[in-house]
Amino acid sequence: MEKITNIEQLDLLKNSLRKARESGRQVVRVCLGPGCRAQGADKVAAAFRNAVRQQGLPVKVEPLIKETGCHGFCKEGPLVTLEPSGLFYSRVKPDDVEEIVEKTIKNNEVISRLLYSENGTVYKSAQEIPFYKMQKKIASRNVGDIDPLSIEDAIANGAYQAVAKAFASMTPEQVIKDVEVSGLRGRGGAGFPTGRKWRSAADAVKKHPGPVYVVCNGDEGDPGAFMDCVVMEGDPHSVIEGMIIAAYALGARQGFIYVREEYPFAIKNLTIAMEQARSAGLLGANIMGTGFEFDIRINRGAGAYVCGESTALFQSIEGKPGEPRAKYIRSVERGLWDRPTVLNNVETLANIPVIIENGGEWFSKIGPPNSTGTKAFSLVGKVKNVGLVEVPMGVPLSTIVEDIGGGIPGKKSFKAVQTGGPSGGCIPYKLKDVSVDFDSLTKIGSIMGSGGMIVMDDRDCVVDVARYFLRFLEEESCGKCLPCRLGLEAMLEFLDNFAQGKGSLEDIEELKSLAKAVQDGALCALGGSAPNPMLTTLEYFRDEYEAHIIEKRCPAGVCKDLITFHIDSEACTGCGLCASNCPQACITGEDKKPHEISQNACTRCGTCMDLCKFSAITVS
Amino acid sequence: MFRHPVTHSKERILYVKKLSTDIDSILEKYPGEPQYLISLLQDVQAQYSYISEENINFICDHVGVPVTKAWSVVTFYRSFSLNPRGEHQVRVCCGTACHLKGADRIAEDLERHLCVEREHTTKDMRFTLETINCPGACAVAPVVMVDDEYLGSTNQADVRQYLKKL
Numbered sequence: 045m046e047k048i049t050n051i052e053q054l055d056l057l058k059n060s061l062r063k064a065r066e067s068g069r070q071v072v073r074v075c076l077g078p079g080c081r082a083q084g085a086d087k088v089a090a091a092f093r094n095a096v097r098q099q100g101l102p103v104k105v106e107p108l109i110k111e112t113g114c115h116g117f118c119k120e121g122p123l124v125t126l127e128p129s130g131l132f133y134s135r136v137k138p139d140d141v142e143e144i145v146e147k148t149i150k151n152n153e154v155i156s157r158l159l160y161s162e163n164g165t166v167y168k169s170a171q172e173i174p175f176y177k178m179q180k181k182i183a184s185r186n187v188g189d190i191d192p193l194s195i196e197d198a199i200a201n202g203a204y205q206a207v208a209k210a211f212a213s214m215t216p217e218q219v220i221k222d223v224e225v226s227g228l229r230g231r232g233g234a235g236f237p238t239g240r241k242w243r244s245a246a247d248a249v250k251k252h253p254g255p256v257y258v259v260c261n262g263d264e265g266d267p268g269a270f271m272d273c274v275v276m277e278g279d280p281h282s283v284i285e286g287m288i289i290a291a292y293a294l295g296a297r298q299g300f301i302y303v304r305e306e307y308p309f310a311i312k313n314l315t316i317a318m319e320q321a322r323s324a325g326l327l328g329a330n331i332m333g334t335g336f337e338f339d340i341r342i343n344r345g346a347g348a349y350v351c352g353e354s355t356a357l358f359q360s361i362e363g364k365p366g367e368p369r370a371k372y373i374r375s376v377e378r379g380l381w382d383r384p385t386v387l388n389n390v391e392t393l394a395n396i397p398v399i400i401e402n403g404g405e406w407f408s409k410i411g412p413p414n415s416t417g418t419k420a421f422s423l424v425g426k427v428k429n430v431g432l433v434e435v436p437m438g439v440p441l442s443t444i445v446e447d448i449g450g451g452i453p454g455k456k457s458f459k460a461v462q463t464g465g466p467s468g469g470c471i472p473y474k475l476k477d478v479s480v481d482f483d484s485l486t487k488i489g490s491i492m493g494s495g496g497m498i499v500m501d502d503r504d505c506v507v508d509v510a511r512y513f514l515r516f517l518e519e520e521s522c523g524k525c526l527p528c529r530l531g532l533e534a535m536l537e538f539l540d541n542f543a544q545g546k547g548s549l550e551d552i553e554e555l556k557s558l559a560k561a562v563q564d565g566a567l568c569a570l571g572g573s574a575p576n577p578m579l580t581t582l583e584y585f586r587d588e589y590e591a592h593i594i595e596k597r598c599p600a601g602v603c604k605d606l607i608t609f610h611i612d613s614e615a616c617t618g619c620g621l622c623a624s625n626c627p628q629a630c631i632t633g634e635d636k637k638p639h640e641i642s643q644n645a646c647t648r649c650g651t652c653m654d655l656c657k658f659s660a661i662t663v664s
Numbered sequence: 665m666f667r668h669p670v671t672h673s674k675e676r677i678l679y680v681k682k683l684s685t686d687i688d689s690i691l692e693k694y695p696g697e698p699q700y701l702i703s704l705l706q707d708v709q710a711q712y713s714y715i716s717e718e719n720i721n722f723i724c725d726h727v728g729v730p731v732t733k734a735w736s737v738v739t740f741y742r743s744f745s746l747n748p749r750g751e752h753q754v755r756v757c758c759g760t761a762c763h764l765k766g767a768d769r770i771a772e773d774l775e776r777h778l779c780v781e782r783e784h785t786t787k788d789m790r791f792t793l794e795t796i797n798c799p800g801a802c803a804v805a806p807v808v809m810v811d812d813e814y815l816g817s818t819n820q821a822d823v824r825q826y827l828k829k830l
Contacts, residue, residue: 079803082814118803267759270800305706305743306799344706347743349797363701363729365740424761424802431803462760498760512763516797522740625821627776650769654819 045196047325049333051208054199061200070107070149071127075188077114077278078270078309079431080121084138088122091141099145107149110197113278115188117175118431120160130169133158162450178448180410181434182418183231183394184271187278192313195320198281204326206397207288211334214400219293220246223396225404227416232261232352232389233467233493234569235415235482238396241386245376246294248384255297257385258290258338260393261357262303262310265349266465267516269496271420272390274432276303276310279394280317284327284340286393289400290386291338299340300380302357305347314342349520353568354379354387356522367524368568389494391420411437415481420495425462427499428453435480442476445499456501460584464493466513467573469580470506489580491573505602506581506588511539513577517570528571531562539578542589544605545596552582552589601663604648608664611652613638615660622652622661687719691726698729701737705744713749750785750792752830754778754810754823759798761805770806771795773820777827791827 048054074080074089092109099106115123120134126148133144136158147153160167167173181187190197198204210219224239249256260283264272276283287299303311318340321327329337348366350356356366358380379385395417399407408416415437421444424430428450435444445451445461452458460470469490471478478484482492500509518532538555541547559575566572582589591597598606611622611631616638623631623639630646633639641652653661690707694700704723709715715738724731738744756762756771771782774793778786785792801807804816808823815826 078800082801082804082807082816118801121803265797267763267798268761268802270798270802273800306796344703346702346706346741348741360702361699363699363727363737364733365736367740422800422802424805425764430761465760496760498764500764504764509760509764512760627773649772650766651773651820654766654769655821 045320045324047323049325051212051332051334054204054208054332058199058202058205061196065200068128069105071110072107072149073110073112073115073125073127073188075113075115075121075123076111076309077116077118077121077188077274077432079114079118080123081309083121085122087138088124088136088141091138092124092145095141095145096149099150110191111193112190113187113192114184114274114432115170116179116184116432116434117160117170117173117429119429125170130171132160132167132170132173134160175429175431175433175448175450178439178443179434180418180436182398182407182410183282183391183420184275184279184432184434185398186282187274190279192278192280193316195281195317195324195326198279198317202401203281203397204285204321206400207285207292207326208332210289210292210400211332211336216246216293216295219289219400222404223293223399226399226407227404227413228392228395228399228407229415229482230389231391231395231419231494233464233491235492238388238392241376241388242290242293244374245384245386248377249295252384255381255383256294257380257383258287258294258296258299259357259361259380259385259387260287260299260301260390261352261354261387262301262307262390263345263352263357264304264307264390264494265352265520266467266494266496268422268424268462268498269465269494270422271432271495273304273307273310275390275394275420276307277313280310280314281321282394282397283314283390284317284321286388286396287340288327288331288338289396290388290393292336294384294386296386297337297339299338300343300361301340302343302345302351302361304345306345311342311344318342348522349516350522350568350570353570356568357387358385365522367522368570370567391495412479412481414483415492419480419492421497422495423449423497423499425497425499426452426456426501426504437481438479440477441471441480444480444497445476449499452499452501456503458499459502459504460500460506462498462500462509462577463496464491464576465496466517467491467569467576468493468496469576470500470509470584471580472584475584489576489583491576503600503602505598505600506585507539507542507592507598508600508602510578510581511536511543514539514574517574521570525565525567525571527562527565528567528574531558531565532571532574534558535562535575535578542592543598543603545592545603547593549590549593551593552586556582607648608643609641609646609648609650609653610662610664611639611641612660612662615658617658617660619657621655621657625651625655627651687722691722694727696726696728698727701727701729701734702741705734705738709744714745714747716746747785748789750789752791752811752827753794754791754808754827755794755796755799756782757797757799757801757805757807757809758795759802759805761802762798762807765805767806770808770818770820770823774823777820777824 124133124136220242228238229235351360351366353368356368360366420434514536521528523529618636628645630642780786808815
């Protein structure tokens with residue numbers, strides 16, 4: 045692609061790429077998001093290329109195979125969509141590909157077996173499916189549509205238009221003003237107004253002239269959250285574009301993207317996208333011939349959760365251990381190398397180009413006044429439609445879980461939703477109509493967080509979940525400050541005891557006071573918010589804690605020390621699978637006759653229950 | 665200086681030899697500034713499967729950082745390994761969604777099956793068993809990654825079967 049040397053050229057290029065697109069050529073989009081990839085989507089894409097090649101169709105008729113980012117509906121993956129017919133095929137296997145090429149692509153026939161159906165209704169296109177119908181995509185607008193490895197595809201979809209607009213018709217001051225008007229709040233968890241952050245940094249640079257940095261936080265460490273991963277993988281140009289706009293507003297010349305090492309595809313796609321942007325004259329020296337210079341470097345994380353915290357992240361970029369510092373001086377004034385630094389989350393930056401293009405006013409009208417715009421959530425756990433959703437702020441939680449998510453699978457019941465990862469809280473079923481926005485969630489003890497939404501049913505134990513998050517944070521604590529290093533360990537000891545049916549009711553009070561001390565004393569947000577999962581579960585599910593302590597019983601049947609496994613003699617067929625796999629060899633029985641577990645030797649590892657094909661293992 | 669107890673069995677030495685290439689080609693990729701310490705350590709680990717004491721010294725000379733500082737970085741970050749890793753990396757996701765769906769049981773089963781604790785390598789250098797926090801494939805929880813292959817919606821028996829075929 046030739047280098048873009050002036051702003052009009054980008055427009056011309058976009059229009060010509062659009063025109064080429066409208067030739068009526070068929071397009072096959074194969075989702076290569078993390079969920080579909082785990083289900084073998086890469087093999088499906090390869091099969092498509094192979095099948096199309098074998099057909100030997102003339103170039104004009106040959107369909108274009110696009111490997112795109114996440115389509116969102118991970119549970120039904122691998123997903124394939126076809127254009128112009130708009131067909132949506134789910135659970136596509138490599139073996140189905142030949143049939144799709146033969147029937148659908150060549151003869152416009154619909155293969156009904158591959159269509160998605162729900163409650164007896166069969167859906168032909170994605171737009172009709174309830175899962176997609178209620179969503180509104182801004183940050184993930186191009187994800188799943190474009191080929192992330194093709195800058196032409198991104199430009200045809202409007203990438204870098206906002207940068208062009210800012211360069212051509214806005215001063216840096218106007219850019220900051222527009223972001224302020226939009227009311228955009230940081231999508232990384234804390235929800236700090238982005239415009240205000242930019243303004244403070246711009247003021248700090250005026251006071252102390254010198255370098256200023258723009259940093260993108262892609263260290264999405266919350267277990268069970270993958271929104272940022274999907275944006276970085278599926279539409280890397282939106283992140284780069286957001287960073288260029290931030291750099292323009294602040295006068296920055298160097299930016300950094302800090303990405304988790306566990307996201308190799310995000311790193312790869314971002315690296316390729318940056319190279320393409322550089323050779324297209326959209327990044328680096330003299331962007332679009334305007335004389336503006338800005339470049340980005342990728343820093344890979346090294347497996348420390350605490351590096352998602354701003355000051356720890358800066359330490360890590362500087363090549364040091366990621367230990368946070370106290371924030372009496374804010375990082376907008378003294379961040380990376382003690383210079384003013386703006387740190388924004390991936391999703392926040394992906395929103396910026398849309399805000400600049402459509403105006404802050406437009407964005408501020410979406411959602412409630414204090415939480416404008418949309419938010420992407422990774423909806424996971426015990427919910428039917430596991431996947432990635434983006435909804436306007438302020439929708440009720442039940443809409444996300446029940447209408448979009450399709451509710452709880454099987455005959456189990458909706459118990460709670462955990463939002464905000466290890467720093468967030470559990471929202472019980474009775475509060476399911478709470479509006480999902482920054483302030484409402486904080487009011488009930490949880491937080492919006494980065495967007496992980498983990499649905500729990502009645503087979504999930506809240507004590508176990510609280511213990512899980514606390515253990516996670518205890519392991520990830522950097523150890524710099526005492527309240528976090530020792531406080532979390534002590535809190536975990538209490539919860540370990542509860543899970544074993546030990547402890548007393550006084551312990552609960554002691555645990556609460558310890559939690560308060562940790563909240564007040566910890567140096568950074570990792571420690572400060574660590575007690576949240578425990579405190580919210582204690583508030584809404586105190587009876588369950590008491591069942592563990594007083595009755596020595598785990599109502600959900602999860603805590604190992606309080607449960608026993610049994611074999612249902614009616615369901616057991618005597619296949620012997622459990623007996624041959626039991627690590628303790630404590631399952632006995634004659635062939636083809638119900639087996640039995642010897643409780644004395646059983647370690648409750650759960651292998652038998654996981655392996656049994658007849659659901660004959662019960663927990664009590 | 666803190667010395668990490670590294671034991672060199674015969675298999676290990678052979679395995680490490682197989683991976684060795686010239687470290688200079690890695691060092692050349694980055695300017696000699698302290699900020700590139702972590703990137704260099706990552707590249708060395710990607711090449712050799714672990715970071716040897718010798719290589720830490722080379723890196724320190726290149727970026728101009730005291731050896732003690734480099735050790736504090738290597739021991740702080742979870743992904744750095746001071747011991748050679750096995751031929752195959754078995755990573756059990758213990759993220760929230762996987763936890764709810766029994767990831768812990770799979771990790772325990774693999775510990776028994778491979779006769780190795782998590783975050784350790786089997787004696788024959790075939791497998792390194794690790795737990796990771798979330799590669800983003802929550803839709804198919806529980807997930808086990810063997811090298812670059814995802815095993816989704818898996819269970820103990822499937823993972824064992826897969827490892828057997830390697």
